[in-house]
Amino acid sequence: xxxxxxxxxxxxxxxxxxxxxxxxxxxxxxxxxxxxxxxxxxxxxxxxxxxxxxxxxxxxxxxxxxxxxxxxxxxxxxxxxxxxxxxxxxxxxxxxxxxxxxxxxxxxxxxxxxxxxxxxxxxxxxxxxxxxxxxxxxxxxxxxxxxxxxxxxxxxxxxxxxxxxxxxxxxxxxxxxxxxxxxxxxxxxxxxxxxxxxxxxxxxxxxxxxxxxxxxxxxxxxxxxxxxxxxxxxxxxxxxxxxxxxxxxxxxxxxxxxxxxxxxxxxxxxxxxxxxxxxxxxxxxxxxxxxxxxxxxxxxxxxxxxxxxxxxxxxxxxxxxxxxxxxxxxxxxxxxxxxxxxxxxxxxxxxxxxxxxxxxxxxxxxxxxxxxxxxxxxxxxxxxxxxxxxxxxxxxxxxxxxxxxxxxxxxxxxxxxxxxxxxxxxxxxxxxxxxxxxxxxxxxxxxxxxx
Amino acid sequence: xxxxxxxxxxxxxxxxxxxxxxxxxxxxxxxxxxxxxxxxxxxxxxxxxxxxxxxxxxxxxxxxxxxxxxxxxxxxxxxxxxxxxxxxxxxxxxxxxxxxxxxxxxxxxxxxxxxxxxxxxxxxxxxxxxxxxxxxxxxxxxxxxxxxxxxxxxxxxxxxxxxxxxxxxxxxxxxxxxxxxxxxxxxxxxxxxxxxxxxxxxxxxxxxxxxxxxxxxxxxxxxxxxxxxxxxxxxxxxxxxxxxxxxxxxxxxxxxxxxxxxxxxxxxxxxxxxxxxxxxxxxxxxxxxxxxxxxxxxxxxxxxxxxxxxxxxxxxxxxxxxxxxxxxxxxxxxxxxxxxxxx
Numbered sequence: 001x002x003x004x005x006x007x008x009x010x011x012x013x014x015x016x017x018x019x020x021x022x023x024x025x026x027x028x029x030x031x032x033x034x035x036x037x038x039x040x041x042x043x044x045x046x047x048x049x050x051x052x053x054x055x056x057x058x059x060x061x062x063x064x065x066x067x068x069x070x071x072x073x074x075x076x077x078x079x080x081x082x083x084x085x086x087x088x089x090x091x092x093x094x095x096x097x098x099x100x101x102x103x104x105x106x107x108x109x110x111x112x113x114x115x116x117x118x119x120x121x122x123x124x125x126x127x128x129x130x131x132x133x134x135x136x137x138x139x140x141x142x143x144x145x146x147x148x149x150x151x152x153x154x155x156x157x158x159x160x161x162x163x164x165x166x167x168x169x170x171x172x173x174x175x176x177x178x179x180x181x182x183x184x185x186x187x188x189x190x191x192x193x194x195x196x197x198x199x200x201x202x203x204x205x206x207x208x209x210x211x212x213x214x215x216x217x218x219x220x221x222x223x224x225x226x227x228x229x230x231x232x233x234x235x236x237x238x239x240x241x242x243x244x245x246x247x248x249x250x251x252x253x254x255x256x257x258x259x260x261x262x263x264x265x266x267x268x269x270x271x272x273x274x275x276x277x278x279x280x281x282x283x284x285x286x287x288x289x290x291x292x293x294x295x296x297x298x299x300x301x302x303x304x305x306x307x308x309x310x311x312x313x314x315x316x317x318x319x320x321x322x323x324x325x326x327x328x329x330x331x332x333x334x335x336x337x338x339x340x341x342x343x344x345x346x347x348x349x350x351x352x353x354x355x356x357x358x359x360x361x362x363x364x365x366x367x368x369x370x371x372x373x374x375x376x377x378x379x380x381x382x383x384x385x386x387x388x389x390x391x392x393x394x395x396x397x398x399x400x401x402x403x404x405x406x407x408x409x410x411x412x413x414x415x416x417x418x419x420x421x422x423x424x425x426x427x428x429x430x431x432x433x434x435x436x437x438x439x440x441x442x443x444x445x446x447x448x449x450x451x
Numbered sequence: 452x453x454x455x456x457x458x459x460x461x462x463x464x465x466x467x468x469x470x471x472x473x474x475x476x477x478x479x480x481x482x483x484x485x486x487x488x489x490x491x492x493x494x495x496x497x498x499x500x501x502x503x504x505x506x507x508x509x510x511x512x513x514x515x516x517x518x519x520x521x522x523x524x525x526x527x528x529x530x531x532x533x534x535x536x537x538x539x540x541x542x543x544x545x546x547x548x549x550x551x552x553x554x555x556x557x558x559x560x561x562x563x564x565x566x567x568x569x570x571x572x573x574x575x576x577x578x579x580x581x582x583x584x585x586x587x588x589x590x591x592x593x594x595x596x597x598x599x600x601x602x603x604x605x606x607x608x609x610x611x612x613x614x615x616x617x618x619x620x621x622x623x624x625x626x627x628x629x630x631x632x633x634x635x636x637x638x639x640x641x642x643x644x645x646x647x648x649x650x651x652x653x654x655x656x657x658x659x660x661x662x663x664x665x666x667x668x669x670x671x672x673x674x675x676x677x678x679x680x681x682x683x684x685x686x687x688x689x690x691x692x693x694x695x696x697x698x699x700x701x702x703x704x705x706x707x708x709x710x711x712x713x714x715x716x717x718x719x720x721x722x723x724x725x726x727x728x729x730x731x732x733x734x735x736x737x738x739x740x741x742x743x744x745x746x747x748x749x750x751x752x753x754x755x756x757x758x759x760x761x762x763x764x765x766x767x768x769x770x771x772x773x774x775x776x777x778x779x780x781x782x783x784x785x786x787x788x789x790x791x792x793x794x
Contacts, residue, residue: 063556066509067549073519074541077534081603084534088527089753093761096524099517100768104776107513111506111779115792119782159754162528162602168754398535399603409542416546420553427560439791 004394006406007079010413012379014071016372017417021065023371025106026140026189027196028058029133032113034223036129040122046219049440051129052117053216054200056431059114064424066107071413079406083386083396089168090156090175091146098142106135137189144188148181150387151378152249158390167390179249183242184378190238191374193231194334194367200224201341202364203432205357208350216436221350225342232335239331240294246381247295250388251304252313253381256320258291260305267291267303272325275318280307315383323377330370337363459758460748463525464732466765470521472724474514476630476717481508483631485551485578486624487650488571496643497571501555501794502787503638508555510776512548524761528602528751529735536596536604537588540611544584551577559794579624586623590616593727594673595739602746615668622661629654629700630716637709640786648704651712655701662697675737676730686729693722 001009032054039047073095076084084092112120112128120128149156155174156167169175201224207217247254254260260267261280269291273284289299296303306314341360344350350357386393481504491497504511523530534541554574558567594615597605632651636644669676680686696718703712731737735751738744752758787793 059556063553066512067552070512070516070548071545073516073523074534074545076523077519077530078538078541079535081531081535084523084531085527088523088530089757092520092524092527092530092753093757093764096517096520096761097764097768099513099520100764100772103513103516104510104768104772107509108772108775108779110509111783115506116782117792118790162750166527169757169760172760398531398538399601400605401535401538405538405608408539412542412546416549420549423553423557427557430560 001403001407003401003403003406004397006403006410007397007401008393010406010410011075011079012376013410014068014075014413014417016375017421018065018068018072019371019375020368021061021068022136022139023192023195023367024061024199025058025065026133026136026192027194027367028054028061028199029129029136029196030193030227031196031200031223032058032129033133034227036126038223040126045441045443046215048443049216049436050220050223052440053431053436054220055113057199057428059110060424060427060431062106062110064420067420068417078409079398079401080386080396081398081401083391085164086166086391086396087150087387089166090149090153093169093172094142094146094149094175098139098146102135102139102142104135105138106132109135140188140192141185144185145176145178145181148184149175149178151184151382152179152181153387153390154178167387180242180245183238183245187235187238187242187374190231190235191367191371193227194235195371197224197228197231198334198338198363198367201228201338202361205360205363206432207435209354209357209361213435221341221345225338225345228334228338229342232331232338235331236335239328244295247303250382252306252309253315253320253378254295255304255306255309256315256317256381257324257377258303259317259321260291260303261307263302263305263308265292265300265302267295267301269294270321270325272329273321275321277317313384315381320377320381323373323380327370327374327377330366330373334363334366334370337366459755459762460752461733462762463521463752463758464728464735464748467518467521467525468724468728470514470518472721474511474518475627475720475724477511477514478508479582479627479720480504480631480634481511482551482578482582483627483629483654484635485574485631486582486628487631487635487647487654488575488578490650491643491646494567495789496646497567498559498789498793499639499643499787500635501558501574502789503635505555505794506783507780508552510779512552521761521765525753525758526735526746526748526751527753529746532598532602532604532736532746532751533588533592536606537591537611539608540584540588544581544588547577547580547584549577550574551581555794582624582627583620586620587611587616589623589727590619592736593619593669593676593731595675595737595742598736598738598741598744598746600744602744602751615672618661618665618668622658622665625654625658625661626720629658630713630720633700633704633709633713633716636704637713638785638787651704652701655704659697676727679730679732680726689722689725689729693719693726696722 032051035047036051039051109128109131113132116125116128155171157170158165159168200220204217204220204224207213258270259275259282266289268286268288270282271285273282275282292301292303293299337359340356344353382388384392386396484500484504488500491500550573554570558570591611599605632647632654635647636651639647696715699715700712703715733747734745735748736746
């Protein structure tokens with residue numbers, strides 16, 4: 001394999017593995033803010049027990065997120081040096097801002113969140129929890145802004161520097177609010193809230209099935225299902241808005257999402273299907289006019305097809321199509337599951353519906369798979385560009401890095417990440433089997449003082 | 452470059468230096484504690500060592516991440532050349548930092564002896580290699596690396612492992628071990644405290660020997676690294692301050708004033724980095740054997756506009772970061788007490 005393929009596999013694999021964890025940190029962060037907030041408000045010790053238990057799970061996901069996150073920051077320079085020279089002026093400042101505004105906040109207050117229970121007052125501890133959650137959201141803002149700039153560059157000009165072209169900032173606010181950044185940020189955050197909420201739902205449903213920790217499970221389900229339902233609803237709205245943005249800003253990506261080759265009015269939406277790339281056809285179930293409607297709010301609107309673009313400027317269709325459809329299908333499934341769960345939970349009949357509890361147990365995988373599929377669709381859909389219409393991925397590599405060293409580092413990461421994932425699952429399972437600590441029902445240290 | 456106007460490029464040269472110095476002062480003691488970790492004899496001692504850095508190591512590592520981000524934003528050509536040029540070395544550094552980080556989190560989660568030993572080794576070896584690799588990278592930047600006319604690295608991985616960078620690597624390890632042992636002594640009591648004091652004294656000797664050798668090697672073999680101090684004798688005061696700071700460490704330590712010894716150790720790091728920065732300025736990566744290809748704070752920098760925007764970001768962010776970091780260190784001051792939340 002050549003250095004381009006190896007570098008793409010390495011970046012794709014390391015970012016995909018990394019991206020298991022940040023959504024959990026963001027989503028569990030929200031759960032912790034809600035749970036601890038409820039404890040401060042109601043003084044019900046069950047919420048204290050919940051906050052303590054989920055903090056331990058949070059610590060686990062956070063540690064791996066941090067460890068695998070540094071890799072990402074290094075890889076821009078190690079593997080994509082030409083890209084780094086080209087975008088450093090624009091992209092680098094977003095990364096630096098992420099460090100200053102997000103990572104310091106998260107990791108600084110994490111100390112209080114994890115170890116401060118007995119050392120500081122309730123209010124200060126709650127403040128720390130909120131800051132960790134806010135820091136996690138800030139990091140999403142900056143990294144999604146940086147990535148969105150690669151999708152829809154704005155607020156820059158191309159300048160010759162030392163005889164090489166590069167992008168330089170002309171307007172920071174245009175860069176920050178580039179055409180796709182806010183849609184994609186909201187979409188990413190909804191996915192992260194779902195990831196955290198469905199983890200809480202899954203574990204709580206498991207306890208109900210096992211008839212263990214029932215008070216804890218019910219209270220956790222109440223918080224988890226509420227957030228899951230709200231986030232799943234918002235996710236549909238944000239998905240729709242994102243797709244309309246793609247239709248406007250990256251028409252060939254939308255065409256690849258739906259494998260639309262010919263520009264057409266009344267464009268159909270495929271529900272499930274397989275793309276026959278040679279004959280430029282889709283075999284599957286289609287809803288006529290729906291793509292036109294979703295993209296332009298009009299069933300008769302014209303949607304641009306892939307044939308408008310030169311073959312070398314099109315993304316790979318089959319992969320983008322399947323990842324996109326997997327994401328959408330799971331997105332709707334999550335909404336259905338959350339709504340059913342919420343409904344029966346409010347009725348009080350959820351504990352008897354074992355089939356639904358089993359679905360809820362496995363629902364934790366849904367947001368994870370959808371988050372991954374969505375990012376694959378977004379990033380493969382941008383190909384062959386690394387920066388849309390400005391720089392090709394094949395032109396972005398490091399000039400001095402050879403295929404054999406990339407292969408070596410790829411093997412290194414594969415081994416380490418396999419080990420990390422096995423340990424993560426083992427420890428997570430251990431925490432879940434151990435369950436919430438009965439001692440946590442009684443606050444100790446400064447928390448025990450009347451507030 | 453006898454007199455330099457204080458433009459954005461110079462300010463960012465200083466700020467990137469401040470970020471990496473902050474990293475050395477803070478994560479330096481975490482890495483030092485890690486390198487000393489395997490000298491401890493029992494589980495309680497090891498847990499105490501881990502919990503001495505438990506609440507803060509994560510925030511300390513962010514200094515490296517932010518330093519890297521600032522380098523990317525302010526001097527993208529340096530970031531690109533160094534990170535792609537030092538590819539294998541940086542991959543090994545990443546592996547070492549990963550093991551160091553997750554080992555702290557995972558180690559005490561299970562009671563099994565093999566489990567804890569495995570992560571103890573991961574923590575210690577990860578810390579040791581991180582320190583060494585950071586030092587070797589710094590040593591190469593100081594000595595100079597081959598850069599071609601396009602500003603790309605023109606050497607090889609083995610070419611980075613020459614005697615001078617390796618000496619700087621060992622010196623960095625010694626410095627971090629000394630720094631970590633002093634920090635550990637501040638945070639512990641009883642038998643472990645006495646042990647750490649012993650290790651601190653040994654690592655002070657180890658560091659002083661290494662530092663003297665590095666100093667000598669620099670003057671003999673890398674005279675360009677002393678050029679600015681030679682031209683302007685006033686700058687010798689920084690070298691003098693550095694020597695006094697180092698000499699003050701065992702003095703304070705002897706009187707049992709661990710905290711002041713720690714401050715002296717920080718001062719030694721600051722003055723060392725200041726000397727290093729002063730002598731490489733205005734180069735960021737000195738090109739050897741073709742100095743005209745060096746990456747400087749001007750030919751490798753982002754546009755003035757970006758540097759200005761970044762300065763606003765840093766101006767808003769950094770004071771806030773320093774304020775809450777100080778508060779958090781204050782909350783976790785005093786000797787480590789193991790409880791059920793500890794690692």
